[in-house]
Amino acid sequence: MNFTENLSVSTEFSEKGLPLLVTPNNADALSGSTVLWKQYQDDIRAVVKEYLHQYGGILFRGFQNFGQDSSCKEFANLFSSELLTYEFGSTPRTDLGEGVYTATEYPSHQIIPLHNEQAYTLQWPLNIWFHCVTAAETGGETPIADSRRIYNKIPTQIRERFEQKKLLYVRNYGGGLDLPWSKVFNTESRDEVEKYCRDHQIEAEWKGDGELRTKQLCQATAKHLTTGESVWFNQAHLFHVSNLEEATREVLLDIVEIEDLPRNVYYGDGSTIEDSILDEVRDVLDEESVFFPWQEGDFMMLDNMLAAHGRSTFTGKRKTVVAMANGYDSTKEN
Structure with a gap:
């Protein structure tokens, strides 16, 4: 279905609804032509405002000029000008600068179970973004699930x-x-x-x-x-x-x-x-897991309280980068 004259949204991945798939309404976009996502930033913000709390996760696909580390920061900055650092972390990752990190660097044969980012603390990001720079040869999905x-x-x-x-x-x-x-x-x-x-x-x-x-x-x-x-x-x-x-x-x-x-x-x-x-x-968690194959250039935005995420095993090279924003401190609740 069309959200606007510029973007379409669908729930083709799972009967559980997430991730909502968003693609540009451009017949050539999915066949490899360059689509400048910045042309659609107002529409992208509108999609997120309308649907993120309903579905918990949104996957943006077909915007072909994604595919580099810096794209993660630029896209996340549509929603927050200040990205979070990875404080009190529990897994190894590489700081790529300006609030962008590699996804957890566990060996490819290991599964990372579903989890909400930093749910083992009293402070956590409300939003997290994943950007597929290099898709794995096989596997390497980022399974997600609705925490509700x-x-x-x-x-x-x-x-x-x-x-x-x-x-x-x-x-x-x-x-x-x-x-x-x-x-x-x-x-x-x-x-x-x-x-x-x-x-x-x-x-x-x-x-x-x-x-x-x-x-x-x-x-x-x-x-x-x-x-x-x-x-x-x-x-x-x-x-x-x-x-x-x-x-x-x-x-x-x-x-x-x-x-x-x-x-x-x-x-x-x-x-x-x-x-x-x-x-x-x-x-x-296993019953609620939703898997979808990454494509290079994909970008996924999650509400970190509504959607958990993990990682499958994989072969070949894989690079997914991450950004977080909108930190929340539960110790300051009234």
């Missing part, structure tokens, strides 16, 4: 337990097992780390070996700031020790005590989250 549907499909007793107890994320940095604290906090200063933690309600502890352990009590679900809808909003299934392959888990626990694992998560009172509970959560 996930919330409603999580068994009630699990959801209520998570909401009542909340979640305690524990991280141990460095030691050759995870990102060093200097990388995570973008500083070599212990004082600056301690100040950041105080300001963000993170408990910091310097261990005897000079490494850092942090603990933070966070939400399990949230309400969308505009629509008021409830969403599943945490990374318990990703941080929990059960997310590790069994062989990897055994090796790690031979090296360190469970409290010294690079990352783990507990109920907010410090009690253990049962593996079986998180298996049920993962089943829901």
